[in-house]
Amino acid sequence: MKYLFLIADGMGDWPLDELNARTPLQAAVTPHMDALAKQGIVGTCRTVPAGMPPGSDVANMALLGFNPANHHTGRGPIEAAAQGLELADNDLVWRCNLVTVSELSVNGFMRDYSAGHITTEKAMPLLRGLQMRFGSPRFTFHPGVQYRHLLVQKGAAGSDEAGIHVQPPHDITDKSIAASMASYKANPPLHELVMRASHWLAEDADNDTKANAIWPWGQGRPLRLPSFEKAHGLKGAVISAVDLIKGLGRAADMEVLDVPGVTGLLDTNYAGKVRAALDFLSHGDFVFVHLEGPDECGHGGDIDCKVEAINRFDRLIVGPLREALAGEPATFLVTCDHLTPIALKTHHADPVPFLLNWPGCSEPSGVGEFNELSAAQGVRVSKGHELLPWVLAKTGRGA
Template identity: 40%
Template sequence: MKHVILVGDGMADYPLDELDGRTPLQVADKPNMDSLAAGGSCGLLKTVPDGMEAGSDVANLSIMGYDPERYYTGRGPLEAASIGVELSDEDVAFRCNLINADGVINDFNAGHIETSDATRLIEALNQHLETPGRFYPGVSYRNLFVIPGRGYRDVRTYPPHDIVGEAVDEHLPQGSEEALHIRELMTSSRKILESHEVNLKRKSEGKRRATMIWLWGQGPRPSMEPLTERYGLRGATITAVDLIKGLGIYAGLDNIEVPGATGYIDTDYRAKGRYAAGALEEYDFLYIHVEAPDEAGHAGDLEEKIRAIENIDRLVLGPVLDRITEYEHRIAVLPDHPTPVEVRTHVHDPVPYLIHGEGVKGDHVTSYDEKEASKGSLGLMEGHRLIDILMNP
């Protein structure tokens, strides 16, 4: 039996006036998703428990079958696993964004800085900032900072994508004594980065500079029972996003590297679909994640969000469906959380989901979107229960 979860990050949205009161999912041309919904079961999934931040880390942890209230320790340790940084029991890992700010946060990604530029800037931070911790390069603006000391777990930090356009000084870390050191690192990074030759070159080329770091999402190493042991399967992730790779590592999944997969709107959808279809021969379980709709939502780009949904349907889901019919199978399709284009950040609302395949009874839903899925036979369910339903419908 083959099992597939396809996550279109941030696909869900709110009804929009410019779409005559419809959502991007309702407007998008997505025949594969609609066909699966019509032949399977639908419902709403609560991927973010009450009182927790609506982050992709929490939501995807939930979708993978782990109750975030029990297993979530922070975003940083997930990204540490993805880039091969082993954490001791005393270590605390922070996500380290390279951002553009000049008193206010202009963006949370330094103009989607190239990985080669980001790596050089991270190296400069290790050379010039005084700290017992260490910075590690990741992909683009998504990097890592690891520091020993359990007190760093209690620092109050803020996701930068939630505070674009707001004052830097109003959102610097707070809380424990260790927060003072984290604040100092963030503010001291400005002088190092602004004068670096990478940023001077970016300025001359008309690109946005990385003017400071933003540390957030910290936590210790989590303890998770691997899915491979729980269900006796061999599985893999297909994603360009470090936190999903890290979740997969803790869950016992391999990660399949896809050339051209960027974790942005320019990702190579065709390559993702081709590699996913090919992986079905070797793996029992695939967790396919596409970041593009979320990035479009953060940018407030309605047309790009609709285009991303359509590309996922045609270029990723299509090839998977063509190949998976060779096997007994079950497949789930869903967002991890909504990222409405009007809000430009994640929200807590439940997401529409569908399950299709062997042993799944159909319901009266005829298309896949927020409104139709709410009428489905699966009703409203906690996110971490999805994988049990998928494995044992």
């Protein structure tokens, strides 16, 4: 049996007046997901443990079968794993966004968590400049993709300064940054770096982008995960445009499949992801295909964009994989990691809808459409890290 976990990041939502009280998933055209749901079973799963933030780091870790309450150390460390950074156990790793703020003070507002979706090409000179001017034995900048970068604070994981809470920038779009500015002050070396580096971006750099500040957040010690193959008995791989998913895969000794042209946005290399998944399944057992587009549209509050992102997920990811594996012993699990409601422009910890389809399903749901409403009438998996073992047991591969 081959296993495909197809993840449309942030796909779940709430009903919207603009869509006649439907969610974007209900409004989207999804014949492939609908067919899989009708012939399989549907349900909901709580991917975010109580008391933990509803981020993609927590939720995707759970979907890979690892309990975030035991393994999660922060978002930065996961992305550091993706880059293969050599880190000491007491290093503190920050995710470091390039952002746009109205002003970097308690009176400021977060205008754009992505600095206008800055391209990697535009971001690289800025990161090189930041490291050249402000890198030191204490702090090092490490470039990533687009607006997503890393900052390592050497030897600081055990300090009191490590525990400050900085709000994820995508949670505070058009909102005050006062609380986080106060938090930065509780880590004086970091606060000084943020102010100096941001001033350089805004005033002195040869910078024609919208990036006018750095925003370190999501800090923690280096990530250590058990082997995915040893934990679940499956040779697995991950496919994604974002370092977060790549880091989870690499930390769990999974294959990380690089696909040229993937962007994490609505316009990405869908066909390349499909080819990579099918190539891997010719010799592997499990592939985790992650699509970022619906989440980015949700953060932007763009209804049409989110509906189209779901349309493309169904038409360009689910459909081709379903057709290529027709008649083969293949299990499909289709879901999202968390909700990104248009009304909030950020994540929410509500249970996510999922469908499970495999050859020989003896009690198909018979639902006509796959969406939040139909899934809510199905089975319930109360803990996200138990979903994968539940799938394996359902399909006859459980312990």
